[in-house]
Amino acid sequence: MKLLKVDTIEEAKNKMDMHFQDFFLKTEKIPLHNAVGRILAEDVDSPIDLPEFDRATVDGYALLSKDTFGAGESLPVFLDVIGKVDIGKDTALHIDSGKAAYVPTGGMIPEGADGMVMIEYVEHLDEYTIAVYDSIAPGDGIIRRGDDVKKGEHILSKGKKLKPQDIGFLAAVGIAEINVFRKPKVGILSTGDELVCPGEKVEFGQIRDINTYTLSAMVEEAGGAVCYQAIVEDDFQKLTEAVQHAAKESDLILISGGSSAGIKDMTAQVIDSLGEPGVFVHGLAIKPGKPTIIGKAAGIPIFGLPGHPISAMMIFKVIVEYLLNKGFFRSNREDILIQAICDANIHASPGKETYQMVALEKNNEQQYIARPIHGKSGAISLWMKAQGYIRIGQNQEGIQKGEKVEVVLL
Amino acid sequence: MKLLKVDTIEEAKNKMDMHFQDFFLKTEKIPLHNAVGRILAEDVDSPIDLPEFDRATVDGYALLSKDTFGAGESLPVFLDVIGKVDIGKDTALHIDSGKAAYVPTGGMIPEGADGMVMIEYVEHLDEYTIAVYDSIAPGDGIIRRGDDVKKGEHILSKGKKLKPQDIGFLAAVGIAEINVFRKPKVGILSTGDELVCPGEKVEFGQIRDINTYTLSAMVEEAGGAVCYQAIVEDDFQKLTEAVQHAAKESDLILISGGSSAGIKDMTAQVIDSLGEPGVFVHGLAIKPGKPTIIGKAAGIPIFGLPGHPISAMMIFKVIVEYLLNKGFFRSNREDILIQAICDANIHASPGKETYQMVALEKNNEQQYIARPIHGKSGAISLWMKAQGYIRIGQNQEGIQKGEKVEVVLL
Numbered sequence: 142m143k144l145l146k147v148d149t150i151e152e153a154k155n156k157m158d159m160h161f162q163d164f165f166l167k168t169e170k171i172p173l174h175n176a177v178g179r180i181l182a183e184d185v186d187s188p189i190d191l192p193e194f195d196r197a198t199v200d201g202y203a204l205l206s207k208d209t210f211g212a213g214e215s216l217p218v219f220l221d222v223i224g225k226v227d228i229g230k231d232t233a234l235h236i237d238s239g240k241a242a243y244v245p246t247g248g249m250i251p252e253g254a255d256g257m258v259m260i261e262y263v264e265h266l267d268e269y270t271i272a273v274y275d276s277i278a279p280g281d282g283i284i285r286r287g288d289d290v291k292k293g294e295h296i297l298s299k300g301k302k303l304k305p306q307d308i309g310f311l312a313a314v315g316i317a318e319i320n321v322f323r324k325p326k327v328g329i330l331s332t333g334d335e336l337v338c339p340g341e342k343v344e345f346g347q348i349r350d351i352n353t354y355t356l357s358a359m360v361e362e363a364g365g366a367v368c369y370q371a372i373v374e375d376d377f378q379k380l381t382e383a384v385q386h387a388a389k390e391s392d393l394i395l396i397s398g399g400s401s402a403g404i405k406d407m408t409a410q411v412i413d414s415l416g417e418p419g420v421f422v423h424g425l426a427i428k429p430g431k432p433t434i435i436g437k438a439a440g441i442p443i444f445g446l447p448g449h450p451i452s453a454m455m456i457f458k459v460i461v462e463y464l465l466n467k468g469f470f471r472s473n474r475e476d477i478l479i480q481a482i483c484d485a486n487i488h489a490s491p492g493k494e495t496y497q498m499v500a501l502e503k504n505n506e507q508q509y510i511a512r513p514i515h516g517k518s519g520a521i522s523l524w525m526k527a528q529g530y531i532r533i534g535q536n537q538e539g540i541q542k543g544e545k546v547e548v549v550l551l
Numbered sequence: 552m553k554l555l556k557v558d559t560i561e562e563a564k565n566k567m568d569m570h571f572q573d574f575f576l577k578t579e580k581i582p583l584h585n586a587v588g589r590i591l592a593e594d595v596d597s598p599i600d601l602p603e604f605d606r607a608t609v610d611g612y613a614l615l616s617k618d619t620f621g622a623g624e625s626l627p628v629f630l631d632v633i634g635k636v637d638i639g640k641d642t643a644l645h646i647d648s649g650k651a652a653y654v655p656t657g658g659m660i661p662e663g664a665d666g667m668v669m670i671e672y673v674e675h676l677d678e679y680t681i682a683v684y685d686s687i688a689p690g691d692g693i694i695r696r697g698d699d700v701k702k703g704e705h706i707l708s709k710g711k712k713l714k715p716q717d718i719g720f721l722a723a724v725g726i727a728e729i730n731v732f733r734k735p736k737v738g739i740l741s742t743g744d745e746l747v748c749p750g751e752k753v754e755f756g757q758i759r760d761i762n763t764y765t766l767s768a769m770v771e772e773a774g775g776a777v778c779y780q781a782i783v784e785d786d787f788q789k790l791t792e793a794v795q796h797a798a799k800e801s802d803l804i805l806i807s808g809g810s811s812a813g814i815k816d817m818t819a820q821v822i823d824s825l826g827e828p829g830v831f832v833h834g835l836a837i838k839p840g841k842p843t844i845i846g847k848a849a850g851i852p853i854f855g856l857p858g859h860p861i862s863a864m865m866i867f868k869v870i871v872e873y874l875l876n877k878g879f880f881r882s883n884r885e886d887i888l889i890q891a892i893c894d895a896n897i898h899a900s901p902g903k904e905t906y907q908m909v910a911l912e913k914n915n916e917q918q919y920i921a922r923p924i925h926g927k928s929g930a931i932s933l934w935m936k937a938q939g940y941i942r943i944g945q946n947q948e949g950i951q952k953g954e955k956v957e958v959v960l961l
Contacts (some may be wrong), residue, residue: 179884191931193753340727346642524720
């Protein structure tokens, strides 16, 4: 029997770093079309100059800028038109002094030219002659080869969650397939003799399983895939078999319920029975979520989450996502938080990290107000009104009404 | 040939409201397990009281609170233990004065009892007798039937994007299947003789197609499904055939490129040729994104988006998502925006809505700073650094450096 020493979040993360050093997610190459929301598994350098050729950014005539010096509204210069460039086509035209060629937006700038005059400043005198009523500086209306990105330049980092604009950019440099992390496979077990599936008939005294549903949804949102789900009775043998079964296909396992120190606590014993190192965190200095277990057995991470749905959700955010993000090489430093004014005093327990669910609304000055959500213990309906949560560090005192806070959106 | 009168965003939305009155999305019933991120297609009232029975919120003994009045640390009261309640089981126990029964957290409260004493305040004298060292108020340690939610109470509204906590709540009230909107099927066509697919060989002068990729990713993020993608040459007949083909399977069509008033503009003609009412918005008072076309033909909405990737992206956010959200019965009033201080003056064009991409960072006072992102026309690399955008209304002057702004996250 191990001693039940509660770890701080910091200590728990350090232990996870140590025990889960070998938590590597496999990668897979997928078509760019399927990559939005996936996590990049490689650093990407541009394979090309972008653009790949000097390109017109306006509709007009490519010319030598010095030919137009001094030209203006009342003093045109006259140039010979030697041809036109077709969009999407190479051009053999060469612009010498006194010459010009039509180029549409996106078209290639012929050799020799160093500027574009917009069509609005051009008068067509005949098929072969234009009058230019504007003075052009070198580079006007042109984006040069490599101006946007140089070949070999670093453009995206491993661990980046791909947004539509990233996908567009990868397309622009010609990358049609990309290495992303495979979605980690997660097994989810809910323990408790009282639990039944939501669709099944409920006998008086039974409770519908919530955590399998909430945790599955959170796994998906965090970039994982649920590979195994089961409700298991509070029975050592049955829980052991379920964990062994889930471990065969899972990269990590979540067990909810059964982790408070009551008579039915057996998650820790089951994890310990399945091999070294077994449980290495038994209890966390966090509110809510104290009865949390972290262990490693059968070669994979196994988390014992509290049975209370809100506590289970918070531990998923704080502890399980920490490991997932490590596997994804992702830092959450890039997360954008909502800055708000706290609407009530929040009591914090010294030595514990405290997480408080809040609803957000705007006050008359259009500032966000974070309203702490308190419900009767066991009530979950208020929880749906929560848009996010506030974290109060373990050495921080509580929060005073009117204080500025940062809200992590849920 | 219709007159080219540019519409304001307001006017365009009004016209869309009128022409797309019949834009209804079909619904489908899906298992709750697959519902995260989907849009609810029905109002949901709770089919049950939650909890369904009076339940213990602590481990301890159910009793009559009045039996404990006056009890305390140095003055226990003694009660007869008449049994225990098993978790998940109905109970036939009845608590009279002087009696108590053990109930675990989540267990059913026996009839007669009106309070729970926590196990920590109980001493077991023998198998049938306990000493209670605490004074219990009526209702302590109990959540009553319906305290959380009453049967018939409205819990979730049509148009809600389902979050993990919503899924958990639906599970709690026993709803295992739910009506959501089918993902609208979107056809995406990119026009331009210069375009090639990112994976294909690029001839000198050609450009890789970006918009199909960006728009497909945005469609997915907005809750749609891409059903058709093609690159089409700037040819009236070919574009007409591609639109007709896409219209067979699509709920709406996006055509990017070909909507600026250049020589190759034919998107509008194609839409007009396919039936009434044809194009009803040709040009928008928005920056960027002016060359936008909105029409209806072959019975479905067809949008002509600008060829420039950033403009196409903005018009998708402002115009296409407006229609999708209408189909989903969703208001974007619930969107949470980031409040920041603008880091530079932003020039706005009178009579136009202006959208400015920004990057976010924190200053020394931990406030968010919005840094406008400007690139050479045609450059797209800076765009990836944008975390969101600022909207400047058409009657609003530009934004001064140091002014407070709200940033829509991308």
